[in-house]
Amino acid sequence: MKLSFRGGVHPPQNKNTAGKAIEKMPLPKKVYIPLSQHIGGVCVPLVKKGDTVDKGQIIGNVEGGLGCPVHASVSGVVESIEVKTSASGVKTGQIVIANDFEERLSPDIAPIGKSVDELTLDDVIEITKKAGIVGLGGATFPTYAKLSSGAGKIEYLIVNCAECEPYITVNHRLLLEQPERVLGGLEILLKVLGLEKGYIAIEDNKKDAIDKLEELNESKRIADICVMKTKYPQGDERQIIYALTGKELTSGHLPFEVGCMIINAETMAAVYDAVTTGMPLIERFVTVDGDCIRDPKNLSVRLGTPINELIDYCGGLVKEPHKIIFGGPMMGVAQWKMYAPTVKGTSAVIVFSKQQRKRQTEQPSCIHCGRCVGHCPMHLMPNYLVAFAKEGQLDKCRQFDILGCVECGCCSYDCPADVPIVQTIRVAKGKIMEQIRAEKAAAAMKEAEKKEAENKDNTEKTENTEEKGEK
Amino acid sequence: MNTDYTKNPLTVTAAPHIKNPEKTGTLMFDVIIALIPATVWGVYVFGWRALGVVLASVISAVAFEAIFQFFMNVPVTVRDGSAAVTGLLLALCLPVSVPIWIPIIGSFFAIIIVKQLFGGIGKNVVNPAIAARVFLFLAWPTQMSFSSVVGVDGVASATPLTALNKGMLPADGLRNTVIGNIDGCIGEVSAILLALGGLYLLIRRVIKWHIPVAYIGTVALLAFIFPQGDMETWRFVAYQVFGGGLMIGAIFMATDYVTSPVTNWGRLIYGVGCGVITIVIRYFGQYPEGVSFAIMIMNLLVWYLDMFTRPSKFGGVEKKS
Incomplete structure (x- = not known):
């Protein structure tokens, strides 16, 4: 049996450049x-x-x-x-x-x-x-x-x-x-x-x-x-x-x-x-691909080269670009400008046209199909995390291990209702991290006050003893 | 074509940037496709009137959803096909002899009361088609009973389950029962065509095997352990499995996403629960059939099943290297 794990998805691989030196x-x-x-x-x-x-x-x-x-x-x-x-x-x-x-x-x-x-x-x-x-x-x-x-x-x-x-x-x-x-x-x-x-x-x-x-x-x-x-x-x-x-x-x-x-x-x-x-x-090596690229290639690129030069080198665009992604399409970061430079983490530049992804409704409703639960490699229940996060129940989110989410995107990828699962979870995680920081700060404050009080006691005591000694 | 870098506004969204093209509508459409053989068979056995009931139910379900959403000033989502599925399922578990207003009232109850008043798709607690069927059954028992049915062979008069319930040997042969040449609701009679639809849904990965297998398996096992009546055990088991609404219930109703658990263990427990309740009602209840009640009861437990079978998080159990 091949080595594997529980969960995960099979997006189309699109390894178009596998044969390109x-x-x-x-x-x-x-x-x-x-x-x-x-x-x-x-x-x-x-x-x-x-x-x-x-x-x-x-x-x-x-x-x-x-x-x-x-x-x-x-x-x-x-x-x-x-x-x-x-x-x-x-x-x-x-x-x-x-x-x-x-x-x-x-x-x-x-x-x-x-x-x-x-x-x-x-x-x-x-x-x-x-x-x-x-x-x-x-x-x-x-x-x-x-x-x-x-x-x-x-x-x-x-x-x-x-x-x-x-x-x-x-x-x-x-x-x-x-x-x-x-x-x-x-x-x-x-x-x-x-x-x-x-x-x-x-x-x-x-x-x-x-x-x-x-x-x-x-x-x-x-x-x-x-x-x-x-x-x-x-x-x-x-x-x-x-x-x-x-x-x-x-x-x-x-x-x-x-x-x-x-x-x-x-x-x-x-x-x-x-x-x-x-x-x-x-x-570093960069794959340049996506349906907008005329001639997808693997390139060896000096860090700091603007991506538009990479795209030009690959024959330019054949369709109107809608999204430019640094990294893979599952976890990559969408860019907001064409002139962004290649950085150390840029393993790929992917340019998608508008046809690549359409949202079906403005208000997606979870239909409870459970695909996200089956796919989650961290064994979480993304559907419930989203439900709790939407209602602002951060405690519940924490109880359901929201911080265990690695944001791999399997849930969002296969969601038939098009719920922005990862996005919702990420926002909730941010809020929870803030909460945790605040808790820690409060705890540290308390600790400091306690210590201060103890120090005060101690100094008073020493003062008392000194006084006694004088007497 | 605009490929000018400077002028082009790019879209920035959170990852992932690709998406499985399947939508809610795709899944619902698959369910409808899977139900077509059984529906066609129902029309063949019970005549054109059956088609009338199906159309009345489907059209009114879609219409009620559209009207409600329009007047509530929310997006009209009938295109996702879920209302059509509800309407179709409701029609398939009605006797062909019902007056035509019965499916319309049923659709109203299913779509407005059970689904939309709870918040629309994904928010309902019980399966709308099942709840509507139970409502109709309790409110208009006479209209909902099997009467004045003319089957293909013209002899059918009682469903196998009513016969079993009265302690009699069903009049229909087992072969006719499996094929669907018996009396019963429009869509539930042909076990084999329903199973075919279920197979299609499994292959298309719309449903998972857990609920149907657990449900039908439990019914079969209990019937095998506690046979009743004066017949061979295997024959009794076969009638229990194929004779009533179990096939359509286990494959199409109990697997409704909204009202079934999201974990595989939850689905198994849910299926077993449905099976046990079905058998208990069939054995000890007044009614010959218990599928609707069983699924409705288990629908109410879905949240608890999900929580009870919540997967332990990856690495939840600390392991020493």
Whole structure:
């Protein structure tokens, strides 16, 4: 039996670009590097207008805390630092670099000069942090943080090649064209984490990639290739852990707590590059697809390239665009402008025309069919969560584990009544998080008052004793 | 075509950005398709009058919904087909001999009282068609009884269940019972065509197997354990399963989304509950048939079944690595 999980849906895969080799995009004239591209703190710019920057130079970094630096993806001159609303809808600074097409490499970039056997975990943590590597599957969690929190606790190192979102084929192409980078990255991490072998989790719709991996793995035997059933959201870390190890990771916990570390295939390749050549993350693979795109392609794109250039490179649009999505159609973020730059989390740019989706009524009514309950990979009851959320019964929502929702979208996808389930749940979750913060703050306040009162008592007591002593 | 980047307004919505094209209307339409063989058979057995009853019921159900929604100033949703399904189901569980105002009153009760007054589609507590049938049955027992029926063979006079209820061997052979060459309500007579419709719904993934299997299985099992009358056990079981409204009830009425549980375990318990109540009414009740009452009673328990069988959340049980 193939590895799988309970729930999930089967949206049409539309892997139209599976047979298209990754093409290198011509260098853009300008790149736009947002200062907030990943989970963690916002970067502070380290360059100013008019500075000359080299390719791979760190141009923004976080001041302590969780976060990664951002790099110049081309060599050139800083044209401006502007405040823009980023792809995720947050206002952040954005460094604009005019490309001088010299491709001058930053002098900081050099391989560490150690063989794989000499590497330590701290080396790799240092390198991945400096290289700005984050989860390239779309979650953009800094890889160094994953490595440092998981040190010594990891039993299963899993390469995520599931790619369960429709349309996206970059991992598939990566495994076909440059599998040695992925396996090389895996070898390095296995070494520094002190593990014998890793696990490659892949869906059974990528037959040729599986064959290729098996062929390469024959000699080295560094990984078990775990073929999973093609089903959305198999690529979710919880579902991968469950499929491979049978462990159920509760919401609010991280994979290392059950001894697992999951690294996306492209991230693995980026780790390999950073360790062997010192090259930071300045380029990534992007699938450009959707019914509006004349010639869907897989591209290798410098970070910061505006998406309209990607679309132009793919022959432009054949239909009027209605929606542009960064990432897959199930969890991707809809963009509100055509000029948004490619960022670290952009695994795909999908352009849909209006025909793609129609809402049937303005006031959708749940018909209680139970499909969402059957599909929910987190085993929640989305229909009741929506009902409670609509009535403002946040306590009930919490009681029904609304915070366990991973927003995979299976419920909304298959809802015959077209209820915006995920959207409603997300709004309710936001309100509940606020509630929790308020509760915590109130509790902290109480605690502080209590302590203050105790201190007062103590000082009074000491004063009393002192007085007594004087007497 | 406008492909100018600068001028084009883009739509921003929350994910997911793709959608299964199936709508409420698609599902309702599937139910209607699944009911067509049994309906056609009913018209064939009982004559054109049956078609008149069906049309009166369906048209009035749709009309009542449209009129009500129009005057309540809410969106008119008759196009989702749920009112048509209710009307059709109601007609199929009426005897062919009813005066034509009976299905119209029934539709009024089903659509206005049971469905719309509770908030429209998705909000009703009991199945509208079943509630209307029970209402008609209690309010106009004479008009709702089986009389003056002329079957194909011209001999049918009582349903197999009325015979069983009186402790008699049904006059109709088992073969006729399965095919539907017996007396009964317009749509409930042909067990085999109803099962065919059920198969269609299963293949189209409109319904799941849990409720029909649990319901029919429970009835069959109880009939097998406690046979009555002077006949072979298997024959008695077959009459219990095929002779009354069980097939249409288990496949089309009990599986109504709005009034059935959302979890698979809930559906199984619900089906078993329906089966037990049906048998209890058939064995000990005044009425020969208990399907409508059984489903109505279980409808009221759906919320509790959902809560009782709520799935434990993923990773709900903490596991040590």
